[in-house]
Amino acid sequence: MTSTSAVPTSTAAPRAGEPLDPDAAISVRGLVKRYGTATAVDGLDLDIRRGEIFALLGPNGAGKTTTVEICEGFRDRDGGEVRVLGTDPASGGRRWKAQLGIVLQSGAGDSQLTCRELLRAQASYYPDPRDPDEVLELVGLTGKARARGRSLSGGQRRRLDVALGIVGRPSLLFLDEPTTGFDPEARRQFWSLIRSLRDLGTTMLLTTHYLDEAEALADRVGVIAHGRLAEVAVPSELGGRGRAPAVVSWTEDGVRHSEATATPTAFVSALSARFPGEVPDLAVARPTLEDVYLQMIGEARA
Numbered sequence: 001m002t003s004t005s006a007v008p009t010s011t012a013a014p015r016a017g018e019p020l021d022p023d024a025a026i027s028v029r030g031l032v033k034r035y036g037t038a039t040a041v042d043g044l045d046l047d048i049r050r051g052e053i054f055a056l057l058g059p060n061g062a063g064k065t066t067t068v069e070i071c072e073g074f075r076d077r078d079g080g081e082v083r084v085l086g087t088d089p090a091s092g093g094r095r096w097k098a099q100l101g102i103v104l105q106s107g108a109g110d111s112q113l114t115c116r117e118l119l120r121a122q123a124s125y126y127p128d129p130r131d132p133d134e135v136l137e138l139v140g141l142t143g144k145a146r147a148r149g150r151s152l153s154g155g156q157r158r159r160l161d162v163a164l165g166i167v168g169r170p171s172l173l174f175l176d177e178p179t180t181g182f183d184p185e186a187r188r189q190f191w192s193l194i195r196s197l198r199d200l201g202t203t204m205l206l207t208t209h210y211l212d213e214a215e216a217l218a219d220r221v222g223v224i225a226h227g228r229l230a231e232v233a234v235p236s237e238l239g240g241r242g243r244a245p246a247v248v249s250w251t252e253d254g255v256r257h258s259e260a261t262a263t264p265t266a267f268v269s270a271l272s273a274r275f276p277g278e279v280p281d282l283a284v285a286r287p288t289l290e291d292v293y294l295q296m297i298g299e300a301r302a
């Protein structure tokens with residue numbers, strides 16, 4: 001018997017010239033966008049599978065927002081092919097737009113309307129919306145249903161933005177730097193909200209500058225540099241991370257030591273034989289997602 005998985009084992013980016021993937025939630029080939037003489041997106045290829053959380057990473061000005069806005073149908077392109085839920089965003093109509101949820105960097109938090117009124121108004125635009133009160137509960141704003149948008153804290157406004165993005169029951173949700181300004185507890189709560197949306201079958205394209213957020217949420221990450229996708233991988237494999245040596249550190253005779261090794265278990269076993277009890281200050285670390293990301297970005301700049 002064969003088993004099938006929603007996320008195939010191949011994690012790489014599509015090759016240039018490969019045909020569009022008709023099964024993908026988002027399929028992009030050779031995307032080009034110029035602003036005057038400057039090229040912001042320079043032949044970008046990308047597939048985002050249905051049901052996955054994909055994090056787009058890259059330094060300021062790399063072309064993330066431009067790419068996302070083209071996929072959302074907000075911006076035209078100068079070259080390449082794009083399909084989002086099977087439709088070219090340049091010609092996507094109302095029925096297509098109703099399947100998208102968009103959480104922009106600056107939302108509707110300044111409104112005079114209450115949270116519930118805002119959600120009801122937004123829901124009225126969609127053919128099969130979620131119940132506004134259920135959405136308030138999902139984002140943890142039930143207690144703020146009667147509060148006006150402008151009376152909310154920064155983190156609560158962001159939750160309201162997410163609520164507005166999901167009330168139309170989108171099958172594809174765009175999240176642009178969703179947790180900027182969140183306190184650590186609010187971020188963790190937001191992450192569990194995003195995971196529960198994935199469990200409900202929502203595909204998500206996330207842009208973020210928080211590498212821990214990408215690591216915690218994303219099934220795959222793509223690093224964009226100079227308007228192209230430098231690499232796509234699962235977070236634990238990006239930049240050869242899965243094969244990178246581990247660094248074992250410890251304190252001996254009052255001196256801090258560290259050793260890079262491909263066999264940390266054997267190394268720690270031999271090390272522990274030298275000490276009567278615990279190895280002082282023992283730590284075993286592999287490069288973090290941030291370590292490999294910064295290295296990739298540095299190489300792309302060189």
Ligand SMILES: Nc1ncnc2c1ncn2[C@@H]1O[C@H](COP(=O)(O)OP(=O)(O)OP(=O)(O)O)[C@@H](O)[C@H]1O
Pocket residue numbers: 035040058059060061062063064065066067
């Ligand atoms: N409307 C515009 N007019 C002219 N240039 C633009 C415009 N929008 C973006 N650009 C330029 O295109 C490039 C890519 O910008 P984009 O906003 O896509 O980057 P980004 O990766 O989203 O950056 P950030 O992380 O800062 O949000 C930048 O050099 C930017 O200055």
